Amino acid sequence: MKKRIGIFLLLLAGCSTAPKNTLTQVSTIDALLAGAYDGQMTLNKLLKYGDFGIGTFDALDGEMIMLDHQVYQARADGTIHLMPAKATAPFASVVNFKADMTPRLKDMLTAKTFQSAVDELAPNQNLFLAVRFDGCFTFMKVRSVPKQGKPYPPLAEVTPHQAVFEYTGVSGTVLGFRCPSFAKGINVPGYHLHFISDDKTKGGHVIDFTTGGGNLQLDTCNRFYMVLPEQDQFSKIDLSQDRSKELEKVEK
Numbered sequence: 001m002k003k004r005i006g007i008f009l010l011l012l013a014g015c016s017t018a019p020k021n022t023l024t025q026v027s028t029i030d031a032l033l034a035g036a037y038d039g040q041m042t043l044n045k046l047l048k049y050g051d052f053g054i055g056t057f058d059a060l061d062g063e064m065i066m067l068d069h070q071v072y073q074a075r076a077d078g079t080i081h082l083m084p085a086k087a088t089a090p091f092a093s094v095v096n097f098k099a100d101m102t103p104r105l106k107d108m109l110t111a112k113t114f115q116s117a118v119d120e121l122a123p124n125q126n127l128f129l130a131v132r133f134d135g136c137f138t139f140m141k142v143r144s145v146p147k148q149g150k151p152y153p154p155l156a157e158v159t160p161h162q163a164v165f166e167y168t169g170v171s172g173t174v175l176g177f178r179c180p181s182f183a184k185g186i187n188v189p190g191y192h193l194h195f196i197s198d199d200k201t202k203g204g205h206v207i208d209f210t211t212g213g214g215n216l217q218l219d220t221c222n223r224f225y226m227v228l229p230e231q232d233q234f235s236k237i238d239l240s241q242d243r244s245k246e247l248e249k250v251e252k
């Protein structure tokens with residue numbers, strides 16, 4: 001019996017894939033708000049923790065969309081690029097996406113009413129929830145942030161210069177997370193959604209949309225794995241402040 005347990009632990013240690021229903025996160029949202037934009041984890045490594053997620057890239061170079069094992073960058077110039085495995089992320093949240101629920105949403109929904117509809121379907125606000133919605137959008141408004149140079153300014157000073165794009169009649173995927181309120185300071189409490197079009201030419205951080213319906217997939221996660229940066233940059237940030245007002249500003 002002892003021998004069997006030993007083998008099991010060895011297998012776990014040798015496996016870098018996160019266990020089931022685990023949201024893996026690189027750095028914290030407050031560190032990002034404070035300007036910690038140095039890439040911390042390669043996409044190659046990040047993809048070992050998930051096949052689905054959102055984040056940003058080294059030097060805050062655009063919005064990250066990880067979908068079906070591929071990582072895309074939505075740049076501030078409005079272009080989308082498939083990213084190489086060696087690219088790095090200063091902040092990211094990923095899961096191995098496995099839907100627990102696949103309800104069909106039919107009504108005309110905006111970003112706000114979409115979130116209310118998801119809340120009704122997944123009422124436990126104290127768990128992390130991965131959200132994937134494949135649909136057609138009569139309207140889609142996204143933003144992306146421009147690449148920064150050092151010394152990095154705080155995120156609230158970058159977002160006034162964000163690029164905003166509006167599209168009509170586009171099909172694609174809205175994906176991201178709903179985080180519990182107790183995740184404040186670590187991740188974004190509530191919804192944080194990104195978008196990428198089916199033809200992989202449009203995307204970014206979702207500001208608003210209108211959809212006539214599509215396929216919703218929800219994956220509840222009750223495990224959380226956080227990877228904090230070891231770099232000097234992280235040690236110099238004051239993370240004792242409450243940055244919730246700044247977060248509210250940058251999310252809009």
Ligand SMILES: [Zn+2]
Nearest residue numbers: 063193194205
């Ligand atoms: Zn975002």
